Amino acid sequence: MDEGLRSELSKQGVFTTTLQELSNWSRRNSMWPLNFGLACCAIEMIAASMARFDIARFGAEVFRPSPRQADLMIVAGTVTKKMAPLVVRLYNQMPEPKYVIAMGACAISGGPFKQGYNVLKGIDRYLPVDIHIPGCPPRPEALLHGLIELQKKIAAQPLTGEERPRHLRTDAPGEFPVPAYGPYDLQPPHNPDLWRPPVVVRGQPA
């Protein structure tokens, strides 16, 4: 609809919208996070949900204990190799549309435990992460900022066409393979469809 006409109609008390805007507006303002935390980032997530920071202002206060009722997975904390298959399985059990926030250095890259023997070097090796929130741990404000950025991302999603999100595509995977415990590491060590080792060229600056 023409913006000028729309503005004129709103002055006359007629509210117009599109199905896409209405759908995205309702979806982004009632994100239900999955109620789970893995390490100290979870403490900040809990703080964000309490009265001082009040994640309810952004419609995401309904922490659900069941993945079947959740839209948003906040990976808050260190993902150990023993825990990683369970996190992926929880993600697979969530209904579409679903989103992932990697909160904190550990969930993004392994953080201070990156060189250790038992920590997954980033949950984006197995899950499609929408928002990365840096910090060790991030402040509750940072989590709220990440949530708002995710809301902006949802608001911009078209319902039709080539650019439509994954949950509206029939050819996109609905769930992701759960890694198995191998003798030394998880098998496979990363999901090749989602994540590839970045190519790094050292030496002369470009």
Place this chain on the structure above:
Amino acid sequence: MSARELAERLRRRFGDLISEPAEFRGEITVTLADAERVAEVCDFARTELGFDLLLDLTSVDRYGEEPRWELVYELYGLGHHQHLRLKTRVSEDKSELPTVTGVWRTADWHEREVYDMMGIRFRGHPDLRRILMWEGYPYFPLRKDFPLAGRASAVPGVAFSEPAPLEGGPFVTAPGGRDAIEREPRARTAEE
């Protein structure tokens, strides 16, 4: 009753099995000569001496010494508020000693952790499985001879991802260095 007196009572009961109580910064440590009798000694300490709380059960890898493993039991009495440390040694060939889960139930997970990280088995334990690593993991990671050389990661060439960091690790300190750079190297290679 002080911890030293309680240790002396333990000595009177078990004789030469228990070493002279050693005091360091107000804490009393006794050493048990025969690890096979640790459950018996602990049972006596709990029932007769009032040490009703096992604060901690942990192990030390005295790599290069014989016997290699050192088990440390931290005992505490909620009635008399006294703390006693009991140490015993186990050889690497044996790597086995009796469980104390029959004395304190809380020893269950402590012993599982020692088994997981150090590979020392506890005879008679009700459920001796790995607790932190998954079943089938081939190493005992807290042993001093854990493969520190590491393996190439999925991102070779990128910072923090070369095989080097586990060789000494970022948090390993080398005492005696002149400055912090020598004492706490970010990564030491296996040759050093």
